[in-house]
Amino acid sequence: MNAEIIAVGSEILLGQIVNTNAQFVAKRLADLGINVFHQSVVGDNPKRLTDAIKLADGRSDLVILLGGLGPTVDDLTKQTTAKYLGRELVIEQAALAKIERSFAETQRKMTENNRLQALYIAGSIPLPNETGFAVGDFYQNSNGSDFLLLPGPPSELRPMFVHQAQPLLEKNYFSQQLASRVMRFFGIGESLLASKLTDLIDQQTNPTLATYAKENEVTLRLTASADSQIHAREKLDKLEKTIQQRVGEFCYGYGDDNSLPQVVVKLLRKRQLTITAAESLTAGKFQATLADVPGVSEVFPGGFVTYANQVKSQLLKIPAESIQKNGVVSSATATAMAEQARKILHTNIGISFTGVAGPDELEGQPAGTVWIGLALKDQETQTKLFHFSKTRPYIRERTVLTGLDWIRKELLK
Amino acid sequence: MNAEIIAVGSEILLGQIVNTNAQFVAKRLADLGINVFHQSVVGDNPKRLTDAIKLADGRSDLVILLGGLGPTVDDLTKQTTAKYLGRELVIEQAALAKIERSFAETQRKMTENNRLQALYIAGSIPLPNETGFAVGDFYQNSNGSDFLLLPGPPSELRPMFVHQAQPLLEKNYFSQQLASRVMRFFGIGESLLASKLTDLIDQQTNPTLATYAKENEVTLRLTASADSQIHAREKLDKLEKTIQQRVGEFCYGYGDDNSLPQVVVKLLRKRQLTITAAESLTAGKFQATLADVPGVSEVFPGGFVTYANQVKSQLLKIPAESIQKNGVVSSATATAMAEQARKILHTNIGISFTGVAGPDELEGQPAGTVWIGLALKDQETQTKLFHFSKTRPYIRERTVLTGLDWIRKELLK
Numbered sequence: 001m002n003a004e005i006i007a008v009g010s011e012i013l014l015g016q017i018v019n020t021n022a023q024f025v026a027k028r029l030a031d032l033g034i035n036v037f038h039q040s041v042v043g044d045n046p047k048r049l050t051d052a053i054k055l056a057d058g059r060s061d062l063v064i065l066l067g068g069l070g071p072t073v074d075d076l077t078k079q080t081t082a083k084y085l086g087r088e089l090v091i092e093q094a095a096l097a098k099i100e101r102s103f104a105e106t107q108r109k110m111t112e113n114n115r116l117q118a119l120y121i122a123g124s125i126p127l128p129n130e131t132g133f134a135v136g137d138f139y140q141n142s143n144g145s146d147f148l149l150l151p152g153p154p155s156e157l158r159p160m161f162v163h164q165a166q167p168l169l170e171k172n173y174f175s176q177q178l179a180s181r182v183m184r185f186f187g188i189g190e191s192l193l194a195s196k197l198t199d200l201i202d203q204q205t206n207p208t209l210a211t212y213a214k215e216n217e218v219t220l221r222l223t224a225s226a227d228s229q230i231h232a233r234e235k236l237d238k239l240e241k242t243i244q245q246r247v248g249e250f251c252y253g254y255g256d257d258n259s260l261p262q263v264v265v266k267l268l269r270k271r272q273l274t275i276t277a278a279e280s281l282t283a284g285k286f287q288a289t290l291a292d293v294p295g296v297s298e299v300f301p302g303g304f305v306t307y308a309n310q311v312k313s314q315l316l317k318i319p320a321e322s323i324q325k326n327g328v329v330s331s332a333t334a335t336a337m338a339e340q341a342r343k344i345l346h347t348n349i350g351i352s353f354t355g356v357a358g359p360d361e362l363e364g365q366p367a368g369t370v371w372i373g374l375a376l377k378d379q380e381t382q383t384k385l386f387h388f389s390k391t392r393p394y395i396r397e398r399t400v401l402t403g404l405d406w407i408r409k410e411l412l413k
Numbered sequence: 414m415n416a417e418i419i420a421v422g423s424e425i426l427l428g429q430i431v432n433t434n435a436q437f438v439a440k441r442l443a444d445l446g447i448n449v450f451h452q453s454v455v456g457d458n459p460k461r462l463t464d465a466i467k468l469a470d471g472r473s474d475l476v477i478l479l480g481g482l483g484p485t486v487d488d489l490t491k492q493t494t495a496k497y498l499g500r501e502l503v504i505e506q507a508a509l510a511k512i513e514r515s516f517a518e519t520q521r522k523m524t525e526n527n528r529l530q531a532l533y534i535a536g537s538i539p540l541p542n543e544t545g546f547a548v549g550d551f552y553q554n555s556n557g558s559d560f561l562l563l564p565g566p567p568s569e570l571r572p573m574f575v576h577q578a579q580p581l582l583e584k585n586y587f588s589q590q591l592a593s594r595v596m597r598f599f600g601i602g603e604s605l606l607a608s609k610l611t612d613l614i615d616q617q618t619n620p621t622l623a624t625y626a627k628e629n630e631v632t633l634r635l636t637a638s639a640d641s642q643i644h645a646r647e648k649l650d651k652l653e654k655t656i657q658q659r660v661g662e663f664c665y666g667y668g669d670d671n672s673l674p675q676v677v678v679k680l681l682r683k684r685q686l687t688i689t690a691a692e693s694l695t696a697g698k699f700q701a702t703l704a705d706v707p708g709v710s711e712v713f714p715g716g717f718v719t720y721a722n723q724v725k726s727q728l729l730k731i732p733a734e735s736i737q738k739n740g741v742v743s744s745a746t747a748t749a750m751a752e753q754a755r756k757i758l759h760t761n762i763g764i765s766f767t768g769v770a771g772p773d774e775l776e777g778q779p780a781g782t783v784w785i786g787l788a789l790k791d792q793e794t795q796t797k798l799f800h801f802s803k804t805r806p807y808i809r810e811r812t813v814l815t816g817l818d819w820i821r822k823e824l825l826k
Contacts, residue, residue: 013451292809308714
């Protein structure tokens with residue numbers, strides 16, 4: 001089973017946008033076990049699009065076309081594909097009603113072009129668009145490749161692929177039921193994680209196991225197939241247990257749509273613990289990251305950005321002599337910052353960040369030297385020293401995430 | 414003149430990485446006035462790569478291959494291209510010496526594979542790699558397409574394209590000298606900007622004018638050709654003057670590698686003015702964004718994250734009754750926050766952010782309602798009301814950038 005991806009759009013050829021759709025679909029297909037040997041991009045040009053379709057039809061079982069389903073004159077993917085296949089385009093009534101309703105509600109005049117978005121290829125399965133108007137299409141071809149047409153905007157393509165197309169692909173190309181699970185890791189690199197799971201990765205057939213690395217985290221996707229969802233999930237449970245035994249300390253959560261701040265805010269809310277921070281090198285980034293999560297106001301009243309030493313003394317009441325004696329990048333200063341922030345704002349937790357963001361060194365310490373302090377009510381304050389490398393943005397980002405992960409572990413104790 | 418881009422690498426077909434290289438090269442080619450009608454991706458497979466090269470050779474003047482120049486067994490772009498062209502691979506001595514020196518310095522053992530990175534196609538122009546080891550290649554073909562081979566890591570590809578390949582392309586395909594300029598805009602959308610410059614965009618031939626939109630800003634790239642750099646730059650100056658007259662109030666700076674925080678920190682340092690902030694809905698994001706810029710410590714001592722009302726009272730000494738009477742999302746509260754922050758930390762400028770980040774409304778005001786306050790020493794404090802829409806992350810990001818842009822305009826008065 002092999003599929004081919006053709007993205008349609010002059011804006012990609014001109015380099016105005018990055019082709020993230022191809023990556024999204026390719027990753028999902030890899031998870032499903034469908035091979036992709038070719039990806040291509042063509043502009044909004046019927047001749048060149050027809051050539052690309054013809055080439056793909058000759059070498060792939062499934063041709064996936066991305067984009068060109070919208071209402072403008074440039075959008076001609078459906079028209080070109082239908083013509084190539086010798087099929088008519090017909091109206092999907094529910095989609096047309098949705099478009100008409102939207103125009104009526106906003107009191108705009110609907111043009112003929114808008115109607116075009118409700119068209120699909122006669123004899124195919126129209127795919128509803130949850131977040132937009134253009135209908136998708138899955139066409140099964142008895143004498144050539146099958147065709148899957150998806151809309152260009154990622155906010156429309158992604159839900160349509162996951163909720164509409166993927167179940168159809170599974171049903172049509174696989175007799176088995178698929179289940180998958182994403183595990184998220186922080187504090188372990190991709191190569192170290194892979195080396196600890198080498199035997200599992202090498203032996204994998206069912207479930208399969210794939211690592212994906214971003215700058216500051218690694219995710220592991222487990223995919224199993226079986227005669228039922230329950231049995232597929234049992235296979236995942238068994239594999240996950242082995243993974244948790246080996247690298248569970250680094251696993252902070254599950255799911256594609258999750259993050260360390262989300263997990264930490266959820267834990268704080270569950271345990272009804274409040275938090276504040278005193279930030280030097282991160283200069284507000286820790287608090288801003290926490291506040292990315294809706295509902296944070298229950299557990300986070302505010303905090304301190306103490307970039308200059310004099311502000312550490314003024315706002316946190318840390319004696320200037322103490323900072324001078326111990327150094328600003330020191331365990332003692334991290335302790336004082338975390339404790340004072342916690343005491344002043346009467347929270348359960350106070351965290352502090354002091355270090356060298358770079359590019360220049362500070363107090364003779366190189367960029368990337370960071371002390372984090374963690375003050376918990378009625379407990380002795382702890383501090384830890386880290387040496388992060390690379391660039392200023394990386395050091396500050398890594399510092400924030402390391403602080404979040406420390407709190408997560410503390411809350412799970 | 415048309416070029417075709419072929420990215421080589423199974424990690425792109427598997428969706429493990431996004432093909433940002435294709436976008437980077439496509440954008441640069443568009444700026445040069447070189448058409449791109451096809452982009453494709455093939456895996457690390459000599460048969461399929463040869464097929465792709467053959468197809469491209471028949472329809473494009475220049476074939477650009479991205480990736481597959483490295484030291485592993487998967488890297489076979491050079492070998493495959495040379496074979497297709499019927500040419501030998503030869504050693505670039507300076508590149509080999511650089512590789513040998515690096516291995517000697519780090520006391521690692523050099524393998525035969527590492528030598529391969531110094532190979533180039535006999536009869537072509539080898540392109541030095543500033544930031545890595547793999548040599549690039551520009552092959553001029555008298556009986557077919559020309560070939561340009563670039564390394565896969567973006568940190569190697571980008572400087573090699575800009576410093577090595579681009580001058581060769583200009584020299585070989587254009588008799589004229591090119592000059593380009595990037596103007597950066599905030600506070601005006603792409604469609605409004607384009608509509609104010611419609612006549613210039615429609616009439617463009619030389620200089621050309623292209624808009625690029627990101628989520629929160631628009632850039633305009635002007636490219637001119639002439640018989641000398643000086644004359645090309647004169648054309649740019651003339652066009653820029655017209656643009657500045659129409660939309661200059663939204664133009665905050667120049668260059669690909671620039672940003673609103675960089676411009677603001679530069680202005681503050683130049684005028685030796687210090688700044689602090691009191692942040693409610695942005696919760697530290699403004700201060701963290703300022704501190705992305707190295708050297709900010711000269712002008713930014715620190716500030717306040719006052720998420721809860723009680724913390725606004727406690728840290729900023731704003732009477733609780735006043736917040737209750739005026740509302741937290743109000744001009745009066747924004748004024749008090751900006752003024753108090755400035756007074757407490759004795760800075761020249763104090764800025765405040767209070768509003769509704771969403772998703773829920775607050776005090777009966779919808780998500781996106783934002784007051785910004787600006788307190789300047791010895792001047793009356795100003796406030797402005799904004800209504801941003803969309804999501805929580807967008808509202809908070811937009812709030813921060815709007816604050817920065819306001820300060821920029823104030824500093825230029």
